[in-house]
Amino acid sequence: MTPFGELWDRSLRTLGIEAGLNAMVDAGITSEEVDALYVGNMSSGRFTNQEHISAVIADHTGLSARNLPAIRVEAGEASGAVAFRDAYLSVASEVYDIVVVGGAEKMTDVSDAMAHEIFATSVDQQWEVFLGATVPSLYAMMARRHMHEYGTTKEQLASVAVNAHKNGSKNPNAQFKNQISVEAAAKAGMVASPLGMLDCAPISDGAAALVLAPLDIAKRMTDHPVVIAGSGVATDTISLHHRESLTTMRSTSVAADLAYRRSGMTPEHVDIAEVHDNFTISGIMAVEDLGFVEKGQGGPAFESGKFDIEGDLPVNTSGGLKAQGQPLGAIGIAQVVEVTRQLRGDAGDRQVDSPQVGLTQCVGGTGGTSVVHVMKVI
Amino acid sequence: MGVARFWRENRTRYNLIGNRCPTCEKAFFPPRELCPTCHRQSIGKMVEIQFSGKGKIYSYSDVHDAPTDFSDQRPYIMAIVELDEGPRITAQIVDAIDGVEIGMPVEMVFRKIREESPEGIIHYGYKFKPAL
């Protein structure tokens, strides 16, 4: 992984290369052993004018010297998570043995206004954005309904961000390492009511990468392989307004159901989770849709500390999108990196006490795509 | 952006034209090629309808961080409006002098949506205002 943040001196390609090489070094492999490269990236064309980023990264990591296949995957902010799943499927189906899967986004090579415009290309351009909707305003409408239906409060939303910043402060790669208070988060300037500045994840640069291999090969490479026990990906309507409910992300609950069933596990088995808290309301809806708490109980649960590092079910120990950062295509990979670190016991100051099972949940758009993975130690 | 991209939706956007599945009677806006419930039975049989433009607010947000094209209106209200005929749509709420709330009745108005540039095409379409 690279640090996440406003990385003015690094380009998309240097970020992609750095993360990819770090992962290969960690796995103790050379480019000679790699069979394929998967890259999750949402919008390199609009952020940096460079498409075909799979070939660019393959070239500069030395993989194209052997003319290896390199595939870019795009699914909005879930690009990295879907790339991870496709890479996993390619190994699980025995097409490839060793695969490098990375995610990268360089968002600060355009103006803030342009970055937000590009960000919004993952929701419905024609029937939402064209008419004045912004991504924060769409999540704000989910938050408004959640408050209306379940009595969720501004302070409960704030507690999601407070937890993220507390964890981010212990993560050397995090964009934000400062802690914040519930009062400060609840009273921050409005972005799209009821969501304020501190309810929203930042614009970030960054990249993350992983090496996947069949278990027998993985065991030769490391003493602590992490097993992908279940994988689920699901879609829903691209426009938020077409959903029956704004307080449930059905793509998440369906993807979670698939991942749980394939892994033979239930929410009760999960020890740690990295969820897509691009907005504080997303964190609350995620813990509900993943089955960690009853629908409507996400806010009180965050407020009670259930999801703190010291709590029953630590969520977003990395700091999440809110504090670790939100480089779109890298999100889904960074989540798996964090879960892997935690399951291996490599998470430093933020290490949870010997977790056995970890879960990641990544969202594209307002839930047009959700990806859930369940991982475990062996 | 080429002019055709938005022009081809003008009729839909000017007049709230949608369609209805003849099998399950469900109404859609914008019009769909096929009914997501009835699939093949609906292909080529969807019936065009014009919505009344009346509905109520299902959810809303006051947008403070606005895209450049909307910055002279900020803060403005975006909402998901539930039309009387069933479908929900995303639209701006205007002329809400006393603010809005969930459940508030609204009706369609015709407004400028955005301009490509001072030299470019002006796009028009639906917004909603509190019902009289």
Added chain:
Amino acid sequence: MKAGIVTYGAYVPSFRIAAEEIADTWGENGPAISRGLNVKAKSVPAPDEDSITISVEASRNALRRRAIDASRIGSVFVGSESPPYAVKPSATVLAAAIGATPDMTAADLEFACKAGTAGMQAALGMVEAGMVDYGLVVGADTSQGRPGDPLEYTASAGGAAYILGADDPIATFNDIYSYTTDTPDFWRRDLQPYPSHGGRFTGSPAYFKHITATTTTVMERMGTSPEDYKYAIFHQPNGKFPLRIGKKLGFSPEQVETGLLVPFIGNTYSGSMMLGLTAVLDAASPGDRILAVSYGSGAGSDAFDITVTDSIEKMSEAPTTMQQVEGGRMISYGVYAKFRRKIRM
């Protein structure tokens, strides 16, 4: 003449700026100016309104009042001196927005504040000639006043729509007469954002002369006198001129006041006389006789002698002119400047 008004609709934007607020900005004596012009406030279009959106809203209100089959509207004319496009008709957007396209003709008209009434004459001619079943005519403006210019106190926004036809009209025309000269009292050159005017030259040789000519001629031709009319509407550049010309021609303030909207919303230019007439029709009863006289700088005046029919009582509900004139949200000069894009961003 068989053709008459089949239905009508008004639209006035909901924002207002007080004349005194404008005066304060320029260090002028607000109460004196407000009293002098007889204008308390003027309507201000929201940033997402223009003469096209106003045309559409006014026309939709007309269709709410009476459900005409829009596909039978054979002509659409929009009169405005503030069209959003220099080239590209407003009338085509309007026609599409009410579902009248494509079997029809359309055009934009310009004649300062009387472009809309010129359109009424054209459409009536087409109905009379059997060329169209219905003709839709709109007068609408988001008029421009140069910051600091006396026109800034009155230049406002609004519009009115009329559907004309021979099928069961709610009002019929007894006589129509126009008087036109080449008189440069007010103009705007191409590519200029604000109009220029001849100051006091806009008074007696322009407004008063042309309206006097049309009004006296119509009454002469009809053999009528002022008391034969329940209501009189004269173009309303400010609150004083219509009362003054009315008095001069023998009309009482009561005859003029029902259609006198300028004290509350300012001068809506192409919408001026036409909105005055919608306000009067909202109040009128079968048999009422109305004299409606427009004025357009440059210069010309159109006078319409109108009688309301029994059918006016068959109309459905739609937002009335006064419902839209009253109320509204007052804004500061700063917000006004932002809305009217007088702040360079």
